[in-house]
Amino acid sequence: MNTKGFEAMPLMKSNHAFIAVLLVIAGLFSSTGAASADAGFDRFIADFRSKATAAGISSQTYKRVFRGMDPDPDTLRLMAKQSEFVKPVWDYLDSAVSEARVARGRELLKEYEPVLRQVESRYGVDREAVLAIWGMETNYGGFMGKHNVIRALATLAYAAPRRKSFWRKELLKALSIVQAGHVRFENMEGSWAGAMGHTQFMPTSWEAYAVDYDGDGRRDIWTSIPDALASTAYYLKKHGWQTGKTWGYEVVLPRSFDYRLANDDTKLTLSGWTKQGVRRANGRGFPRPSDNAILVMPAGASGPAFLMLRNFYVIKRYNNATAYALAVGHLSDRIIGGGGLAGDWSREYLPLSRSETAELQSELNRRGFNVGTADGRVGPATRRGIRAYQRARGLIPDGYASIVLLARIKMDG
Template sequence: MQVMRSWAARSVPWIGLMGLLGSAQQASAGDYGGSPQVTQFIGEMTRDYGFASDQLNEVFREVERKQSILDAISRPAERVKPWSEYRPMFITDARIARGVDFWRQHEAVLARAEREYGVPAQVIVAIIGVETFFGRNTGNYRVIDALSTLSFDYPPRAPFFRKELREFLMLARDEQLDPLTLKGSYAGAMGLPQFMPSSFRAYAVDFDGDGHINIWTDADDAIGSVASYFKEHGWVAGQPVVSRASVSGPQVDDGLSPGIDPVKNVGQLRALGWSSHDALRDDLPVTAFRLQGAEGPEYWMGLKNFYAITRYNRSVMYAMAVHQLSESLVQARGVK
């Protein structure tokens, strides 16, 4: 990663520094220099956040509009896969084996993260495994190209991505990083844990104490940042994630949660024909859901830590994939 030592120093022209940084600045002229939308955005960043307009103008002269990103985000939604198809995408022998290796390689750091944040090592490893296959697939787009394309050429979500672009420029300034070199997904998610810029600024941590937060190539910082994220989103140390349920009777479907948020407690579900396989308090709020598994319908109660996982990605199946991958990692690590 290239470091910008004087980003925030308005008295030192950034354009002079950028000439020292190499490849990114040798690209062909970008697509946003002189754009009225970008001019307005730069004015806001200068007025509200203390950036120098000449520095930002120089950056945006190098930014490129990516039609492939607009094509990807505008593509019609695919058929929602049932759990029987979704699970095998993430719970694979290759991902489990790589996860065990990652755990062993970073065992001390993972143990420290678990002590400090209360988040089990296997959950942290599973998140990184599901998100990027332990760093194999972190994205090949320049983050600033992705966020600018979606901010200025994708009206349906422009406000969201413009906020993320603002956060990205601020994190690059905070960390003294060259914004033209940082890579991520087509939506601007970054590094081993695929943090959006706003999540980076809110939850990422310098877990190795080197003075910089690097979730792109520093596994220590990525591990600590995932743990920090979960703690801030309500992870409860030592508590389970889900409980399997048996069901009977005509009112079972009335117990299903309409979304991710818990709307009924265990006692209310019991009255509708749900029975947890674990001892749970009647007053405990849970997310009640059904998955179409390989052997038929599966009924589950998601607990507080399940809800915490859905703060990372608001999907029941995503949360279950993370949870079951974490269980598989524990089992495999105990065997190997």
């Protein structure tokens, strides 16, 4: 489970934060600053001990875990890495829902059928959704991360320019997991940001949602696949999963569609969307017309459209990225025999980088389509401004910020 702020789609950090991180890294790895930087980390570990003691961590555990530890250089490098260009949703889906991942999911659906059936019965979460998250997070356990979780979290708690209280809370919880014997310190591997095990729980999420499915007294999401699958199902259940219902439907919009309804907020029943002329892409009817849904167009009118139900937003509680939740839902459908998406992505409509979005906002403001501060983030005001510009120019008012739209606005002069 990717921690909030570290989603499947790349996020931008502030320039100040970036510079601060680079300075930390330069200090850690320059020949003249290494001793000073290591001393700073050592001081952090020494000072943090009182917080650990107050949280119930024994002196023996603390000494054993931190003996000889230095900052994780990969964590520092990845923390500072900038992703100026956002990965298009179609590229993300091509990788996330590959034929190899679908085929492996179908094999595991059979292999773990008894466990998945029991987990589904106990928690009311559809087995294919649990499998899809396992596939998305670690490729079904193929890669669970190569970082020692406590070392990574200690590095972030020491050096991260933001959210230090968050990282320190996660570090304390990771220490308590080791002390309680759920996993050996040496085996506590995960991502550079501290997400752990087959389905990538942060330590505090592990505390709240991990379960001992196999009854061995340990909530072991690292080596016990049944524990990991059951823990994921329990997480989804506690966040409102609706048993036996899908995540959403791919749909086709009528030519006369009112795109003001595609605002990621308007909720109608499926029968209400039908009255607006929206139809399922496969031509079938909606099985439960009274279900509520929100229309989502990840690439605007140039790509497929979806009516998203409650379970889609439950998946987003696992990772708050539209592309991630869409990939989990689509992968789960493919695992149980569903086909590919019916609609095509118009791949020339590339999403904008942060700097390009700020340029788009400035251009809209200059032309009287006020979107507020040009901060590089597409929010409601920016989408309203885009729609107003599109209507004024006779374009489909989908509110989608693309490289094609930016070029069109700049051509206006």
